[in-house]
Amino acid sequence: MDNEKDILEVRNLQVNFKTYAGDVKAIRNVSFDLRKGETLAIVGESGSGKSVTTRTIMGLNARNADITSGTIMYKGEDLLKKTEKEMEGIRGQDIAEIFQDPMTSLDPTMKIGRQIAEPLMVHKGMKKEKALAQALEMMKLVGITDAENRINDYPHQFSGGMRQRIVIAIALINYPEILIADEPTTALDVTIQAQILNLMKELQDKISTSIIFITHDLGVVAGMADRVAVMYAGKIVEYGTVDEIFYNPKHPYTWGLLSSMPTLDTGGDELPSIPGTPPDLLDPPTGDAFAARNAYALKIDTEQEPPFFKVSDTHYAATWLLHPDAPKVTPPDQIVARQKKYAEMQKDLVKQQRPSIPVEEEEEQQ
Amino acid sequence: MAKYLAKRIFYLILTLFIVITVTFFLMKLLPGTPLTNQAKLSKSQIHLIYEQYGLNKPVWQQYLLYLAGAVKGDFGTSFQFSDQPVSYLISSRIGPSLQIGLQAMIIGVILGVIIGAFGAMKQNTWADTTTTVVSILGISIPSFVLAVLLQYYLGLKAGWFPIAEWGGFIYTVLPTLALGAQPLAESARFVRTEMVDVLSSDYIELAKAKGLNRTGVIYHHALRNSLIPLITIVGPLAVNIMTGSMVVENIFSIPGIGEQFVKSVLTNDYPTIMGLTIVYSFMLCVVLLITDILYGIVDPRIRLTGKAN
Numbered sequence: 001m002d003n004e005k006d007i008l009e010v011r012n013l014q015v016n017f018k019t020y021a022g023d024v025k026a027i028r029n030v031s032f033d034l035r036k037g038e039t040l041a042i043v044g045e046s047g048s049g050k051s052v053t054t055r056t057i058m059g060l061n062a063r064n065a066d067i068t069s070g071t072i073m074y075k076g077e078d079l080l081k082k083t084e085k086e087m088e089g090i091r092g093q094d095i096a097e098i099f100q101d102p103m104t105s106l107d108p109t110m111k112i113g114r115q116i117a118e119p120l121m122v123h124k125g126m127k128k129e130k131a132l133a134q135a136l137e138m139m140k141l142v143g144i145t146d147a148e149n150r151i152n153d154y155p156h157q158f159s160g161g162m163r164q165r166i167v168i169a170i171a172l173i174n175y176p177e178i179l180i181a182d183e184p185t186t187a188l189d190v191t192i193q194a195q196i197l198n199l200m201k202e203l204q205d206k207i208s209t210s211i212i213f214i215t216h217d218l219g220v221v222a223g224m225a226d227r228v229a230v231m232y233a234g235k236i237v238e239y240g241t242v243d244e245i246f247y248n249p250k251h252p253y254t255w256g257l258l259s260s261m262p263t264l265d266t267g268g269d270e271l272p273s274i275p276g277t278p279p280d281l282l283d284p285p286t287g288d289a290f291a292a293r294n295a296y297a298l299k300i301d302t303e304q305e306p307p308f309f310k311v312s313d314t315h316y317a318a319t320w321l322l323h324p325d326a327p328k329v330t331p332p333d334q335i336v337a338r339q340k341k342y343a344e345m346q347k348d349l350v351k352q353q354r355p356s357i358p359v360e361e362e363e364e365q366q
Numbered sequence: 367m368a369k370y371l372a373k374r375i376f377y378l379i380l381t382l383f384i385v386i387t388v389t390f391f392l393m394k395l396l397p398g399t400p401l402t403n404q405a406k407l408s409k410s411q412i413h414l415i416y417e418q419y420g421l422n423k424p425v426w427q428q429y430l431l432y433l434a435g436a437v438k439g440d441f442g443t444s445f446q447f448s449d450q451p452v453s454y455l456i457s458s459r460i461g462p463s464l465q466i467g468l469q470a471m472i473i474g475v476i477l478g479v480i481i482g483a484f485g486a487m488k489q490n491t492w493a494d495t496t497t498t499v500v501s502i503l504g505i506s507i508p509s510f511v512l513a514v515l516l517q518y519y520l521g522l523k524a525g526w527f528p529i530a531e532w533g534g535f536i537y538t539v540l541p542t543l544a545l546g547a548q549p550l551a552e553s554a555r556f557v558r559t560e561m562v563d564v565l566s567s568d569y570i571e572l573a574k575a576k577g578l579n580r581t582g583v584i585y586h587h588a589l590r591n592s593l594i595p596l597i598t599i600v601g602p603l604a605v606n607i608m609t610g611s612m613v614v615e616n617i618f619s620i621p622g623i624g625e626q627f628v629k630s631v632l633t634n635d636y637p638t639i640m641g642l643t644i645v646y647s648f649m650l651c652v653v654l655l656i657t658d659i660l661y662g663i664v665d666p667r668i669r670l671t672g673k674a675n
Contacts, residue, residue, distance in 0.1 A: 060574055085579070092577030099575075104568040107587050109594065109666060118586075119576045154666040170576065 007177055007210050008034040008057070013070035015049075015056055023066070025281050026052045028234040030070075034178065039204065039211040041221040041242075043257070044231035047278055050214045053231075054180045056080075057212075058097055059087040074178075092119040096171035097180040101187045102163035106155035113139075113151035116169045123174055138169040141206075143199060161192035168199065175207045182214045197224055218261045222246060227314070230254050233279050233289035240315030247342030250309075250317035252296045255335045263334075272332070288320070296321060296329050374658070378651045385647040386436065386640065390429050393639055400445040400634040419445070432640065441644070442637030446630065452641035456623060460645070462532055463615065463622035467607045469542040474549030475603070479593065481550070482557030486592075487584065489562055497554055504551020509610040513544035513617045530619040541618045545610050549603045556599055560592035567591075594665045597657050604653040608646055 015027035027049045034040050042050045055061045057072055057079065072079040074094070079087070091097075096119075099105040107115060116138055117131035126134075132151065139147035142165040155163060164184060171179055181200065185193040197220060204211060213224055221228055222242065229239040230253065238251040249255055256274035276293035279285050285292065291301035300306075300320050309322035320326055330336065401407060401415060416422040420431060435442060441452040478501075485497035520540060521529035527539050564570060565588055573587045611624035619625070623642055630638040662668055 058575060060571065088577050088579050090577070091575055097572075097575040099568055099572055101568060105572045107569040107573070107591065109590050109664075110587070118573075118578070122577050122582065156667050167572070170572070 005035045006033045007036050007074065008212075009071075009073040010053070010057070011071045011073070013053070013056065013072065014068045015052055015061070016066045016068055017062070018064045018066055019282075022282050025284055026065075026234050027056065028281075028284065030231075030234070030236055032229050032236060032239065034210050034212060035226075037204075037208055037210055038226040039213055039224055041213045041215060041225035041228045042231055043215055043218060043221055043228060045216055045278060047281075048231040049234040050216075050231055051182055052234075054097065054182055054212060054214060057178075057180065058091055058095060059084070060091075089123070092171075092176070093123040093174050094176055095178045095180065096174065096176040097182060098164075098167050098171045098184045100183040102160055102167050103187065105167055106163055108155055110154070111152050112155060112158070112166050115155075116166065116173055119170065119174050135169070135173065138173050139166075141203070142166070142169045142172075144169075160188055161195060164188060164192075164196050165199065168196070168203070172203060172207060172209070176209055178212065179204075179209045180212045180214070183216070184213075185220060186215070186217070193220070200224070218246075218257060230257065233284060234281055235289065235318070237290065237319070238315075238317040240311065240317075243342065243345070244312065244315040247338045247345065248311070248315070249331075249335060249338070250311055250315075250322055251290075251319045252294045252321070252331075253290045254317075255331050256293075258338065259332050259334050272334075288318075296331075298326065371659075374655050378648075378655065381651055382644060382647055386433070386644060387429070389640060389643045390432060391425070393636060394425055396631075396634055398634050400636060436640075436644070441641040444630075444635055444638045446633050446635045446638065452637045455626065455638060456641055456645055459621055459623050459626055461622075462538075462620050463611055463624055466538055466541045466545060466615075466620065466622065467604075467611055469538060470545035470607055471549055471600075471603065473542060474546035475553045475596070475600070477546075478550040478553030479557050479596070482554040483561055483584075483589065483592070485554070485558040486561030486565060489565075494558075497558060501551040501555040501558075504547045505555070507547065509544050509548060510613045510617060512547050513541070513614050516540045516544055517617070530617075532620050537618075537620075541614050541620060544614050544617075545607055548606050548610065552599060552603060552606075553596060556596060557592060560595055561588060564588050564592045590664075594661070597661050597664070600657045601650070601654045604650060608650065 010033070011031045013027050013030045014025070016023040016025050030049070030053060032040070032042075042053065044050050052061065052065075056065070056067060059079065059082070061067075067080055070080065074090075079090070082090070106112065113132050113135050114128075116135035117126075117128065120126045120131040120134055121128065124131075136147055136151055139151065144150060144162060144165055150157075155166070158166065164187075168184075184200070185196050188196060200211070201224065203209075211224075213221070215221060225242050227239065227241050228245040229236045230245065230251065231237065232253050238245065238249065238254050240248075245254060246258065249258060253274070256272075259272045260274060262271055274293055279289050279292065285302070286305075287303050288294070288297070288301040288306055291297040294301065298320050306318045306320045306323075308316040308318050310316055311322070321329060331339070400419075400421075401412060407415075413422070420428060423431070432442070439453070441456075444450045444452055444455055447455065481497045481500065485494045488494050517529050517540065520526050528537050529540075531537060570583060570587055573583045578586065608624075611622065612628055613624075614620075615622045615624035616628055623645065626638065627642045627646075629635070630642065
């Protein structure tokens with residue numbers, strides 16, 4: 001899977017948190033790649049390990065975090081082997097992060113111009129005046145109106161959406177190679193969400209950065225991402241291109257996520273939800289962690305962890321349902337409809353490459 | 367800003383008026399009379415002295431007379447030291463008190479901030495535990511106990527500092543330490559709590575994500591945000607020092623207003639008690655006013671004049 005186009009390669013990452021009750025296995029063997037210029041979305045419910053993954057990349061985990069194995073390769077070097085000082089040089093320069101809540105992620109007592117200029121002063125050794133001039137340009141770029149007059153304002157003088165623009169300006173001021181966006185729109189209302197997402201896409205084109213987009217909102221994913229990784233209980237359970245995940249999902253957990261997302265076709269009936277709660281990661285269950293909540297669980301799910309089965313060159317899912325010997329199951333109606341739509345899309349494309357393992361559901365075999 | 371200041375000064379005067387009134391009547395409830403050896407004076411002598419000081423008039427008249435004088439800046443003459451106006455008594459004695467009080471406040475708060483910030487940065491280590499123990503000790507040991515201990519160990523046993531009396535900087539060291547322990551402990555505890563809070567906030571996380579090193583994060587972001595709330599406890603700390611000074615000045619025989627205050631209460635020296643009470647209340651009000659104005663200057667969120675609207 002080593003690819004020149006990959007800018008970041010995460011391999012077999014395992015992170016535990018030491019607590020009085022024992023080790024919480026927050027990340028259990030996660031691997032993924034981030035390609036140059038793409039947006040990779042990591043989706044999953046709260047506590048699935050999305051944020052811990054990105055914190056580990058940034059080297060900003062809580063003190064009780066213990067990275068037990070894995071590598072994070074960036075430009076041929078393992079970030080996990082870097083010293084704190086080397087990581088300081090990378091953070092805000094090569095890899096930047098946008099946080100979830102713009103109301104709390106800006107320093108309340110520092111002028112925003114200075115806050116935006118700070119990464120320039122830290123990494124480029126720039127003088128304050130010069131850095132502020134660049135900060136002003138960045139403020140204009142992220143769409144802060146009347147930037148000249150507002151550069152000396154404090155965070156409390158801005159609205160939530162404007163503050164998130166400032167946070168984005170801070171992250172992008174050094175034109176980072178990788179931008180990690182940890183639920184950047186969760187704390188904003190829907191109209192502002194759309195503005196911020198558009199802005200991020202627009203800026204991604206302008207400064208050609210790769211984005212890791214953390215979210216639990218599949219609606220946001222559809223418009224933003226090129227590829228999607230679905231996380232559950234500290235593992236990636238399925239990953240593929242955005243079309244593959246949305247229209248041809250293979251993992252029952254992805255089915256559950258997609259079914260519980262309202263669409264224009266959703267009728268007046270109750271919105272489906274995934275029953276139960278995620279497992280306790282202090283003591284993860286043997287086999288598939290999702291088995292207990294999975295209506296399609298097989299016996300083997302409670303005994304052995306499923307490996308990744310290949311669906312296409314870009315699409316993999318960790319579910320025993322894809323094993324050649326597995327019984328054929330029919331996914332929920334909504335997923336069947338999605339798969340039908342996908343099949344039609346595929347038919348339209350000339351000479352589409354066929355998946356190599358013949359375990360697809362009937363809908364796909366035309 | 368000017369409007370705000372005018373309002374605050376009006377409140378200051380109102381506060382002083384209330385303090386004067388309450389103190390005046392409470393003072394009259396004190397047992398005894400200003401005349402020390404009453405038995406040795408004849409009735410007519412007592413009557414004469416009462417007449418001289420206006421003490422034979424009804425209390426409400428005395429009160430009004432006092433108010434009328436106070437407005438003009440006349441606080442009367444001390445009973446204890448005849449011919450000494452109270453204003454002179456206070457002005458000649460306020461120097462040592464101010465010096466010790468300010469020294470205790472400044473040294474206490476600065477050391478407290480350093481210790482507290484250190485504890486927060488080394489959270490849950492032996493260093494943190496040590497700072498917590500130090501601040502608990504500082505808060506729970508009364509200044510007069512500390513004063514006596516300092517006198518005994520550093521003054522008598524080690525002989526480094528004079529035990530008592532007044533006469534130059536070296537004489538101020540022990541009283542300053544005794545008075546400064548409380549502000550030190552209070553501000554250490556306060557700063558530690560604030561800093562622990564600030565260090566776990568999102569903007570500190572963002573500062574780290576910018577690539578700032580530990581020193582940069584602490585210096586540029588954590589310190590300012592955890593020190594601003596410290597201003598709020600400066601008022602209470604000033605009260606602490608003022609009350610502490612009354613005892614500590616007596617222990618070290620410092621010719622300050624604290625020592626004088628205790629003496630005046632013991633001898634029912636009404637004009638001096640009133641005068642000192644007004645001075646203490648005035649100092650406290652000014653400290654509170656300054657801290658409020660300072661708060662607005664250092665914290666942009668509550669700046670009084672702003673272009674927020």
